[in-house]
Amino acid sequence: MTTATSVGALRSTEFIAGAKATFPLIVGAIPFGIIFGTLAEPSGLSALGALAMSLFVFAGSGQFIALGLLAAGASIPIIIATTFIVNLRHLLYAANLVPKVRHLPQRWRVLMAFGLTDETFAAVSSRYLRRDDIETAHWFYLGSFLAMYGNWVLCTAVGVALGELFPDMTQWGLDFAMSVTFIGMVVPYLTSRPMWAAVIVGGMMAIATAALPHKLGLIVASLCGIAVGLSLFMLEKRKQQGLENRV
Incomplete structure (x- = not known):
């Protein structure tokens, strides 16, 4: 019982640490998610479609590119090919993480693959660089992923709602926050x-x-x-x- 309790406490600690490590990046993603929601309907995507894209695609830059191509009248093959190439960087992220996750069961690796974003990779990479133990690191990953995922879906919903009230929100310049966030993520590496x-x-x-x-x-x-x-x-x-x- 003591061992199970200690393992549970360790997992909780890792989970919370992952969410905390991702919080600064979440702050930068908030305007980005809201803007995506506001752009959805003017670009030809319904409110439900915007929410579904954030729920099932969960790829910030890919979603914006798809939205822009949709508004420009691009064909489905062009949209798929463009977003695929832009998101090829995730293959590099995944290759970097393979040695750290190969001991995990398939269900965990599938979940982690879906949750692999720039922000979570940055937070998790820092965790792996600071510590050698990886037995419970996937709980750190889960905390980071769920924090970012919940934020992205919520901000999309907020953006969809605000887009109807403030049609000119895209002119407010809120997108600068995400650019600064990406610069802060990339430069240290x-x-x-x-x-x-x-x-x-x-x-x-x-x-x-x-x-x-x-x-x-x-x-x-x-x-x-x-x-x-x-x-x-x-x-x-x-x-x-x-x-x-x-x-």
Whole structure:
């Protein structure tokens, strides 16, 4: 009984810690979620459709891109392809987490896959960097995921409601908060030249291709940033291996 009680307490502690670690990122996501809700109906998506997208898709940037493409009259294949490529970064997140979660049962990994967002990955990565024990880390992950998920769905509902009362809310400039949040998430992890190169090239290409239709500039910028960063990483790794072989 004592052991079960202590394990339960540890799980609760991890869960609460995960929610707390994600709270600063949630603050930045609140305006983002509200804006998504306000944009839904003007873009051609019903209130129920907006809520369903937040409940079952749960991908902030992907939802905004899909909404913009929907408003522009893009075809379903274009919407699917664009959101798929933009969200390819989650494959990198997942690859990073595989060694930490492979001991978990399938039901946990499925749940964690659905809850994998930029914010939760940032919070969980920090947890894994600070501590080596991973036996109960998935409860930390669950706390982070549910905190962000509940916030996103709630803010979407608030945005849908406010959008009818204040049709010009999208002109208030609330979206700056999410941009600042993403900058705060990314910068601490830019610890190598390939990372900096990927960010700089991706940013420059995003500006250069901003005029492309259907947000295709985002695809071009993402692919260019990934290609440059990966190329530099492989080049540095090859040089390091060459030096080791000489020694």
